[in-house]
Amino acid sequence: MSPTPPPASVSDSLTLTGAILAVSLIAVRIYVGKANLAKRAVLADSCASEFKSLNTRLFMLNNANAGLNEELTKIGNEVATILQRHIAEKSWPYNPIAPNIEPQVDRRTAEIVRRIVQGMSVSPKIVQQATNGTSGAGSEKK
Numbered sequence: 546m547s548p549t550p551p552p553a554s555v556s557d558s559l560t561l562t563g564a565i566l567a568v569s570l571i572a573v574r575i576y577v578g579k580a581n582l583a584k585r586a587v588l589a590d591s592c593a594s595e596f597k598s599l600n601t602r603l604f605m606l607n608n609a610n611a612g613l614n615e616e617l618t619k620i621g622n623e624v625a626t627i628l629q630r631h632i633a634e635k636s637w638p639y640n641p642i643a644p645n646i647e648p649q650v651d652r653r654t655a656e657i658v659r660r661i662v663q664g665m666s667v668s669p670k671i672v673q674q675a676t677n678g679t680s681g682a683g684s685e686k687k
Contacts, residue, residue, distance in 0.1 A: 588636030595627050603657050607664045 599620055606616060631637040 585634075585636045588631060588634050589638075592627065592631045592636060599623060604660070606661050613661070
């Protein structure tokens with residue numbers, strides 16, 4: 546004797562329950578994905594602001610600063626802390642640095658070192674460029 550098939554109403558209710566569950570899971574995944582994306586966007590904006598602030602501090606340094614080495618060390622430590630935090634929060638898009646960034650870093654470093662060594666005063670235009678993330682004429686906004 547073969548087992549009797551379940552009544553159609555049980556089969557239909559299981560199908561309906563499965564469909565509702567599947568739609569619910571998809572909706573939850575979409576919501577969580579959008580929430581994570583929004584969080585990462587806010588953190589990325591925060592990261593950019595933090596680095597702009599450090600950039601401005603670098604432009605304010607000059608050779609006349611009594612604690613120049615200490616200030617540079619402090620800024621370096623802050624960079625490492627910011628980077629570690631944003632990597633942990635998954636808001637840092639690079640692994641660990643942007644590809645092909647070395648030429649830009651070399652130019653910026655040379656410019657900052659030149660300013661420090663020459664003891665150049667910082668004009669409001671330079672502070673504005675540092676705050677906007679540009680390095681002068683012909684550079685791209687970051």
